[in-house]
Amino acid sequence: MGIDMWKVKAKKSKKSQPESKNAYLLLLCKIYDVLAARTDSQFNKSVRAYLGFTKLNKAPVSLSRIQKKYEEIEEVKGINSEMNEVFVVVGPVVSDERLHRVRKMTIVGLRFTKTARMRIGNAGGQCLTFDQLALLRPTGENCVLLRGDITTRKSAKSFGIPGKREGVVPRCASKKSFKKTEGGSMKTKKKVKLFRRGEQ
Template sequence: DKIRNINHNLDLINVRRKEPKSQDIYLRLLVKLYRFLARRTNSTFNQVVLKRLFMSRTNRPPLSLSRMIRKMKLPGRENKTAVVVGTITDDVRVQEVPKLKVCALRILRAGGKIFTFDQLALDSPKGCGTVLLSGPRRGREVYRHFGTAPGTPHSHTKPYVRSKGRKFERARGRRASRGYKN
């Protein structure tokens, strides 16, 4: 009887989405379009857009208007189209929005020239004159709880506590007068 060494750590290597999880027919149409473009054009832009269309909601984080403006002000990005596979959210802190060309899945309350992805495919099928942007992936609050365990030295990980009162994870390890300070 042979002893097999089955390493299940390698199972996750081939896990990649071949299609979106969502049943949204409009998203499925975009996938059809970009599948065609990724296959028939030799541009990596279309392959990246296709891959991002498959992504889960948490991997398509929203991009704020202010961050997009900041990224589009960088040198060499004038007159280019900002492409975001995700949502662009309004930012009330922005007083005046410069003239921008934007393509995104969802745009909430913004002026300027706005494309949808099918219009972008007509406008620049190979992704010429575009800047691919994405929101901060680790921007969600849940990431503050990840890392070395709270309470260990030099850990800034946020503990899950039921209350933020005086008695809850505020004494030992948090201040020198109560035993020790981490």
């Protein structure tokens, strides 16, 4: 009599190592592998998982979104309380033209745009790297992990079945309009008439 091995057909776990050949990114993966193993912090495990994501899944986060989160925490704590939170983004941090005034914040990111770095510096904030974060807060205490939305891409708008209620943009190479009338265009009607005459 055989033994039922139900885990034989189970899917293997997804790969965690990044495809990138970037030496700095691979070094960060090793650092957070050690931190995740040595500490019981869920933050370090999450950061390590995010570092292994593809470039597409490391979506950018704007300064306006980080500041919105900052203001939410400030409202809960109280205006007079000290803010020692560090905002962590496993991806690029970009500027937002709609944001007029940037608050003093400490932000960690894989990459900062020139404008974002300049605006954070002018406000008295700090732009840190992940190796600096590992030395500063190895357990991830008072760290807020943020992730960008990958569905805001232009290509994501055409995912799904296009229809009246779905809100999916049809994939179309040409820029011109493809609207059709109920009975078809006049050109099509003439073609049908000529075809029917030919049959007779």
